[in-house]
Amino acid sequence: xxxxxxxxxxxxxxIGTSNGHGATGTPxxxxxxxxxxxxxxxxLKGVDLTIGQGEVHALMGPNGSGKSTxxxxxxxxxxxxxxxxxxxxxxxxxxxxxxEERAQKGLFLAFQYPTVIPGVSMANFxxxxxxxVRNARAxxxxxxxxxxxxxxxxxxxRLMKEKMAMLKMDDAFATRYLNxxxxxxxxxxxxxxxxxxxxxxxxxxxxxxxxLDIDALKVVSEGVNALAGPGMGVLLITHYQRLLNxxxxxxxxxxxxxxxVQSGGPELAHELExxxxxxxxxxxxxxx
Amino acid sequence: xxxxxxxxxxxxxxFSREAxxxxxxxxxxxNWVRQQRLAAxxxxxxxxxxxxxxxxxxxxxxxxxxxxxxxxxxxxxxxxHVPAALADPTDAAATVTAGDLNAGVVxxxxxxxxxxxxxxxxxxxxVIFTDLDTAFRDHGDLIRQHFMTKAVPSDFGKFEALxxxxxxxxxFLYVPAGVTVELPFRAFVRATEAGGSVFxxxxxxxxxxxxxxxxxxxxxxxxDGQGFTSAVVEHVLAADAKLRYVxxxxxxxxxxxxxxxxxxxxxxxxxNSLHVTLGxxxxxxxxxxxxxxxxxxxxxxxxxxxDGDQFFDHHTWQLHESPxxxxxxxxxxxxxxxxxxxxxxxxxxxxxxxxxDAYQQNRNLVLSRTARADSIPNLEIxxxxxxxxxxxxxxxVEEEHLFYLQARGVPRTEAQKLIVEGFFRPxxxxxxxxxxxxxxxxAIARKVGI
Ligand SMILES: Nc1ncnc2c1ncn2[C@@H]1O[C@H](COP(=O)(O)OP(=O)(O)OP(=O)(O)O)[C@@H](O)[C@H]1O
Ligand SMILES: [Mg+2]
Numbered sequence: 001x002x003x004x005x006x007x008x009x010x011x012x013x014x015i016g017t018s019n020g021h022g023a024t025g026t027p028x029x030x031x032x033x034x035x036x037x038x039x040x041x042x043x044l045k046g047v048d049l050t051i052g053q054g055e056v057h058a059l060m061g062p063n064g065s066g067k068s069t070x071x072x073x074x075x076x077x078x079x080x081x082x083x084x085x086x087x088x089x090x091x092x093x094x095x096x097x098x099x100e101e102r103a104q105k106g107l108f109l110a111f112q113y114p115t116v117i118p119g120v121s122m123a124n125f126x127x128x129x130x131x132x133v134r135n136a137r138a139x140x141x142x143x144x145x146x147x148x149x150x151x152x153x154x155x156x157x158r159l160m161k162e163k164m165a166m167l168k169m170d171d172a173f174a175t176r177y178l179n180x181x182x183x184x185x186x187x188x189x190x191x192x193x194x195x196x197x198x199x200x201x202x203x204x205x206x207x208x209x210x211x212l213d214i215d216a217l218k219v220v221s222e223g224v225n226a227l228a229g230p231g232m233g234v235l236l237i238t239h240y241q242r243l244l245n246x247x248x249x250x251x252x253x254x255x256x257x258x259x260x261v262q263s264g265g266p267e268l269a270h271e272l273e274x275x276x277x278x279x280x281x282x283x284x285x286x287x288x
Numbered sequence: 289x290x291x292x293x294x295x296x297x298x299x300x301x302x303f304s305r306e307a308x309x310x311x312x313x314x315x316x317x318x319n320w321v322r323q324q325r326l327a328a329x330x331x332x333x334x335x336x337x338x339x340x341x342x343x344x345x346x347x348x349x350x351x352x353x354x355x356x357x358x359x360x361x362x363x364x365x366x367x368x369h370v371p372a373a374l375a376d377p378t379d380a381a382a383t384v385t386a387g388d389l390n391a392g393v394v395x396x397x398x399x400x401x402x403x404x405x406x407x408x409x410x411x412x413x414x415v416i417f418t419d420l421d422t423a424f425r426d427h428g429d430l431i432r433q434h435f436m437t438k439a440v441p442s443d444f445g446k447f448e449a450l451x452x453x454x455x456x457x458x459x460f461l462y463v464p465a466g467v468t469v470e471l472p473f474r475a476f477v478r479a480t481e482a483g484g485s486v487f488x489x490x491x492x493x494x495x496x497x498x499x500x501x502x503x504x505x506x507x508x509x510x511x512d513g514q515g516f517t518s519a520v521v522e523h524v525l526a527a528d529a530k531l532r533y534v535x536x537x538x539x540x541x542x543x544x545x546x547x548x549x550x551x552x553x554x555x556x557x558x559x560n561s562l563h564v565t566l567g568x569x570x571x572x573x574x575x576x577x578x579x580x581x582x583x584x585x586x587x588x589x590x591x592x593x594x595d596g597d598q599f600f601d602h603h604t605w606q607l608h609e610s611p612x613x614x615x616x617x618x619x620x621x622x623x624x625x626x627x628x629x630x631x632x633x634x635x636x637x638x639x640x641x642x643x644x645d646a647y648q649q650n651r652n653l654v655l656s657r658t659a660r661a662d663s664i665p666n667l668e669i670x671x672x673x674x675x676x677x678x679x680x681x682x683x684x685v686e687e688e689h690l691f692y693l694q695a696r697g698v699p700r701t702e703a704q705k706l707i708v709e710g711f712f713r714p715x716x717x718x719x720x721x722x723x724x725x726x727x728x729x730x731a732i733a734r735k736v737g738i
Contacts, residue, residue, distance in 0.1 A: 075695045078687065103697035115692040119710025128706060129696035136697065177710070194696060 026091040028053040028233050029202050034085035036073045043069045045258035046085065051202070054230040058244055058269060059237045061255030062277050067237045068112050070255070071206045075109040076102050089202065103129075104136035108200035110191035112207045112237075116179040122190070123174040126197055127156055133198050163196040166226070168219050184211030192223045199227065204235045209243040221246030241273040256284060305329055307360040308453045311399075321424055328442045328452030335446045347630045347662060348572060348601050353544050358516050361399040361456050362484040391471040391501075392417035396457035396488055397478045410469050415500075416462035417473045420489055423460035430462060434493050439522035439550040447546045451487050451518045458489035458519075463498035465526070472501040472534075482513030482542055490521040494529035494557075501532040501721075507567065510540035521549035525557035527581060532560045534724055538567035541596065545571045555581030555610075562719055565592035565600050565621075566731060576605035579613035579641075589715050590619035591728060593735040594627030594659070604633040608644040608674075617648045620715050622708055622735070623659035632664040635678060639670040648678035653711045655685065655704075705736045 029051040036044040043066050051057050061067055073080050074087060076099035087094050094102055117125070134151055141147065151159075160174065167189050179187050188208050195203055205224065209217055224247050228234050236249060244252075244266065252268040253260045256277070261284045262268065272280075308329045312322040338345040392406035394417065401419035410417070416427060424431050436442040442452035459475035477488040490504055508515065517539065525531055531551075539545050545568040551559050565571055577586035592600050606615035621629050635646045652661035663680035685707050693703035709732055716728050 075691075077691055098700070099691060099694035100697050100699050100703075103695055109695055111692070111695075115688050117689050117692065117707065117710060119713030120706050121713075125693070125696075125698075125706065128698050128702065129693075132699065132702070133697035177713075198697065 030088045032086050035083045036080045037083055038080050043258055047260055049260055051233045054233055056228055056234045056249040058249040058252045059235055059255060065255045066258040067255055068206055071109050071204045074204055075099055104133050106201035108195050108198055108203040110205040110208050114179050114187045114191055118177055118180055120178045121175055122178055125178050126160060130197050163193055167193050167223050185216050188212055189220060192220050196223055202233045206237045209238055241269045244269050302356040303360050311361055325453045328449050331443045332449035332453055335449060338446060344603060359484045360454055362481050389471050390474055391469045392473040394419050394459040394475045398480055399456040401457055413467045414464040418460055420458045420460055434524055435491060439524055439552050440520050440548055447518045448520060448548055451520045455487045455489045461492040461502055463494045463500045465495040466497045468499040472503045474503045477506045479508035479515055482511035482515055486517040488519050493524045494531055496526045497528045499530040504535045507538040508540040511542050515543040517543060518546040523551035525553045527555045530558045534562045536564045541569050543568045547573045549575045551577045553579050553581055553584035555583055557584045559586045562589040570599045572601040574603045576607060578607045578609060580609045582610040582612045585614040588617040589718060591712055591715055592621040594623045594629055595625045595738050598627045600629040602631050606635045606646050608637045608641040611642045614645045618715055619650045620712055622653040622655060623661050624655040626658040628660045630662045634666040635676050636668045637671050637674050641671050642673045644674040646676045650680045652682045708736050
């Protein structure tokens, strides 16, 4: 058991070492030996994963393997308890940060199941989110000797309109209550709209492709691709190779039973599509 | 009046026949008004104090209310300046009343009227908007016809009888047939002294096809020592009349507030009411719409937000007494600190009131572990072809909602504020008056921040 884990962590660290370093030599995003539980049940059992600046990684794995749990833990969901390991963002340990602090520092999670919040209009919510994230960023820039540029309400409205147009969302969404009555696909689009407005440095997209029709998939992928690049790294959680035709990952990881059990290049996703998880299950052990 | 008289009155505590006589004398009232007060006093004395065995008072603890220590009225000696709080934007009630655009204004401070104004265009159409003393003096016939005779008769209950004996001010709105006034009439009632009582009365009479918008705002600073207020609100809507009514209760935290409101609706009449309860230590509102004429409609909205040790009690009645009547009630409240609230609502459909359409919804958001809300919806249906829907919920802010907003960079406290505001939003959106919407938004934000 222990032996196997060492091999595997070597694999993922290997990726980090070869590709994952930012300009400073520190990887942008690094998860090491992460263990997390919910209600005393351990779900994550030693996750290792490193993402370099501007890289796109895909995370695949069977239902219930812990992908969303990982996403929640990264975002700081209070129901999960981290019992071991670390998550570093530009070298800083994020696990002590509140969820809002993580978002303000440039982490973003597109939820697998976005929450409906009655009575809170999209526009109001987005303005609040953008203001908070921008203010935090401006403060950091001033602290670093840069210049802060607050956004006027008018600039915000223009930006929101522009991003909604890019995602082919009707203006009417702005006045609707947050996710209330949104179709599955509309919710996913709204998640990407939020990402586009917040301009994170690292985005975790949890099954953003599920529920999207083929045209919407294209539109949303274009939205992601427009931001992905040197400025934003992506962890793409998905079940389907289809998404990876639109958003091309440099690395693919497979999660099983709370650990990353295999990592490789884009070909790994094709392999999975053809063979499923059965072979892999046998390979990594009956326990999985 | 002499300074000696004022001193005597200041020393007089507890309610008594003498106090009623003295009030009437100080006001220089004609005999019929004095007799009316004394008759009501006799009713007050004859009626028992509400007991907790009475259904309406079951959840209401009156033991801490010390009526015998209160002055029955106060404030005759003040000079006629407008209270500074009218210009103070932090005073929620004042904000509503101080809007620039009015069809008329009545300002009452303690037992005294400080200001009455009516827009000349409205007055020219025969509209009356004035303080109640003036109304008794100049419009006796209308008063004799409507004042505590039909909507809230003076023998309605213990506190109403006391009110009929000791009423001191308030406003009278009369809109003649066919006249529409769009701008709001605003009445502002303010109390300035602890240990005193305020009995303000609102009487709105809309003749056939008349339309008006009336705002009542009650407010006082929080003082040491108990305060007491017993208000009565009467709306009499003739056929096809339309009244929009907004009431904001923002009494100081020392006040025990009682309010009884009855609206009578004739054929095709429409009432749109909103009750906003923010202040007082103890607040009991009894609100009813009697749909007496066919096709009449009552929309009854309520917003309450309690904090600290506030206690709010709202009782509502949707009384369908004729066929084809519609009522639509939505009361929403938030409670924090160790605030408590009771909502109890009855939809009653009389025999023969076929095709009634009644809706009642009460939702509560409990923001702390020590706050509590109770909701008791009731139906009493005496006709067979009706549609009645009611529902009640008591919930907390969901952790998932907070987390979602936080995950977008919104700090937890602000996220909480957004969610609470969102909880009230559907009610706010139902009031098509921007000024009131703005007022509600800031009142809620202020409450969340306390
Ligand atoms: N509150 C909870 N209590 C107990 N178990 C939980 C709780 N929340 C999640 N789990 C369990 O944790 C495991 C991992 O769930 P997770 O949502 O992370 O899976 P996933 O890989 O995202 O699956 P899917 O592909 O279906 O989205 C599952 O077995 C799930 O039942
Ligand atoms: Mg999942």
